[in-house]
Amino acid sequence: MTRRRLEFVMKHIQKSRSKAGDARSIVFFIVDDTQCKKERTTKRMEGLDNHFSHSDGKTIWSHCVVTAHVVSENNSFTWDFRPYFREPYCQKEGISFKSKNVLAMELINSYPVRDDEQVYVLVDSWYTSKKLIETCCQKGFHLIGGLRTNRKIYPAGVGIKISDFASTYLESTDLRPVTVDGHTYKIYTYEGNLSDTEYAKVLLSWENKFDSSKTPFCLLCTDSSLNHVTILSYYNVRWNIMPISA
Template identity: 35%
Template sequence: MTRLSHQEKIHNILEEWRLPLYFSKPSMNHLVSMIDGMLSFGFTGKISQIHALSFCKKHRTTLSYFLNKGAWDETYLNQITKQKTAQTIHKNARKQKEPVFLLFDDTIGQKTKPSSQAQSPIESCQYHFCHKEGKPVYGHQVVGMMMQSGDLAYPYDFALYNQSKEKSKIQMAVDMIDSYVKRTVSTYILCDSWYTSKRIIEAGLGKGIHTIGALRSNRIFFQKASENKSNSLFPIFQWKKPTL
């Protein structure tokens, strides 16, 4: 396969990760095309764009077949990606003397709702409430965990949320925390009010990680054997301009 110069650099990095031990040569070529296409200017998430932007000489359907029916296991790919991400972030944290933040959030990849007559609707698409739109939208919802330290931030793990399954978004985040291997660097969980929950906080404490997150006004907490809502604390807090 004839590659462009930057594609050769991508291939060399994948070789350093020892992916050829787990992926065939055709699979490696597809991975290089996918990475090149997704990193190209103008990419919006379509397979046809990956094929065009990466200047792949093979027919577009070969890439679709690789994703849908190809004989490859993404387990090692996910494992090595998380390992390299953690190594890079921890190295940067030690160099800049900064803490590591584990950021949790979810996002929706909105799709066009198919006709009721469609024979092959997009797999796993459902209606999810979109805070930006203020209404349910049709598409895929993904829960993701990013790692950040100083001026570096990389995706660490992600999972597709399916309403028909028993695992909630909170449980998916807990699983990601459980799989994370904490190093000696100071580490904190950073999240919005949706993920600030007892289970997230306890999962973090089990790894020696504290949680920083927004708190909903209707959250119930117990203090000195009395039950309170978090909004009862609002009058106690006073805003002070930070000294930089």
């Protein structure tokens, strides 16, 4: 059933592309995880465990699922999913443990490579790892992902955490204003190596105004040809992926 559904998704996207007459289409492949919350009284259902929910800000009794979503040619489709089980549960049940990043890479590898598509994988900072970036690169995909501020960049060849660089060395004159979808941001762009990635474009952004005491929102993009507005606009497509409900 899943195979036939994914075939339908691909055929629908290709049909839309042929009508539009695009030679090379942009495809967004979005990966995220979500929790399907259950009442504490639910005990007999398999796979339930305590998982941290970012939206709730606490650990909840739930199923956890890593999901993928495809957006292209004004189409938005659920692609596939993988259940995530914590390591103690896997040991108890005698099954192989797979981290969320491994499950995300499985989903990325499940999307077929086509010469008439450029795929951008969109993820939050939980998934922006060296191995996932390499998985995208091997398939010819680009990654746009959130980036934690404890990651190191190398301005002038000297390694420094993004948070330390932003609070110590940046001034308002180093940033440029960018407006995307009605929101204004002050952006600083770094292009170069990271501690675990050989060259990428990193955006440090503050909404409305620069404040060195506040942590910037950071994005990593492996496609250095994209400008600020395009990177931010592409990343906003990530909100097409919706959490599942109980």
